[in-house]
Amino acid sequence: MIDMTRLNEATIIIYALCVLLYFIDFLIHNRKVSKAAFWLLSIVWVFQTFFLFNRMYEIERFPVLNMFEGLYFYTWVLVTLSLALNKFIKAEFIMFFTNVLGFIMMALHTFAPSQHESVAVSGQLVSELLFIHITMAILSYGAFSLSFVFSLLYMLQYNLLKKKKWGKRLRRLEDLSKLEHMSYVLNVMGVPMLLLSLILGIIWAYIKIPNFGWYDAKVIGSFIVLSTYSFYLYNRLVRELQGKAVAYWNIISFLVVLINFFLFGSLSNFHYWNY
Template sequence: MVATANVIYVVTIVLYSLSVLGYFLDFLQSNRKVNKIAFWLLSIVWILQTLFFIIRAVQYDRLPVITPFEGLFFYAWLLVTLSLIINWSFRVDFLVFFTNVVGFIIMSFSLFAPSGDVPDQLTDLLISELLVIHVSFILLSYAAFTLAFVFSVLYMFQHQLLKQKQWGKRLLRMENLPKMERLTFVMTTFGFPFLLIGLILGFVWASTQLNTLPILDAKVLGSIAILILYGIYLYLWVVKHQRGYSMAYLNVAGFLVVLINYFLFGQLTEFHLWDE
């Protein structure tokens, strides 16, 4: 089973890279044929990712989202899944390309993360339904924020094309600016409560299993900072009715904090023992 999973993982990485390359060529040359090939390659990647996910779940007899390797893999799987669903539903050109550039980078990082199971001495403490739900909600929020980031980047890119009057096929294939803004807001609206619920569940788990509330933990403080930043974005959108380039810029800044929290603060945390 382990050998099969390793082969699937390697094939997935290769096909994922070819898919991203295809979308990049389509972005440069507006080649619909290449776009279609890249889409089907990405669909195969999703199937292989799902298969790998199932094999690992059977191998360790749990939902595989706990270790650093599993977290990165599940994050990448969520990005592929959501990008395919949104592209199928709304046909937002270039969404899949930008989203899966991030997804491929995330999955590539998983190559360097420890791939084993949770240490035996921590298994009983960590493997519980509450913890799995906590991690799942956090990763769902990160996936939603990633899509909001992609929509913001597309908005800013299109804004610059219009400002510089660079008309062409690439511009014609993009959605209008208000729709990009709206989709950014929708994804942020999904991500904010997911992160809030995940953080609350983490506190509940810590208080019941560890008899402590890790308020001063680096990763917890980072998550709170993310909530505040995206909370400001939602406040400005809903209450102050602010729109435009500055709002897209704020959303991009929020995603940079998400990345800092996931990768940098993940190395500084003292509470998330299984990240070490």
């Protein structure tokens, strides 16, 4: 029988080595190092997928009902998206920055002080509507995370060009227009997913929660996130703004996502992310 604890520890070690190799490639650009990092990341994805389905088998539901489970699924989404992107675009730097974020989230998941949800609470909350709501929210956060990475790379490329630092690092980055376009496309995907998630979440809350109130911290925070990214799309589509202005706003929007995920989630009256 497989020791899940030991396998999880091995996954953390492999993921750490993967991020290290991506960092080395980020500095010196070595194709062998980059290829080794990609295959290590593929192994991490296989292990994560195995853990995910094993967890589903153990608890007989999709594992997204608490902070412990949500962080793991969020990390799996980041790894999956980064592997998929690597197949379609030149993604050397994107792989590094995305998986630094993914590793941080996986470390938080692994070393979280509370890793067991309340059985009574989970049983009460089991609902297909709730599963769809949470899953879509986390998928939208995954899209926003990658969009954030593209905006960071845009600012890095912009500053290198402005300072006229022509070198290998500049040539390895995508051009500004492509970085901005990918950031925009990911937000176009993320905003409707988050909107649908909020709609389903509100429907579920009215059905399942007595005296549901709109003043809940998580509800307010989620609508703030939706508003910030909607304003980004408004500036990009209606006002036709491009360049640093929208990149800065996208970075600020992702900081709002992190505040909502960690701070507002812990202050919520009915989002059971701390059990």
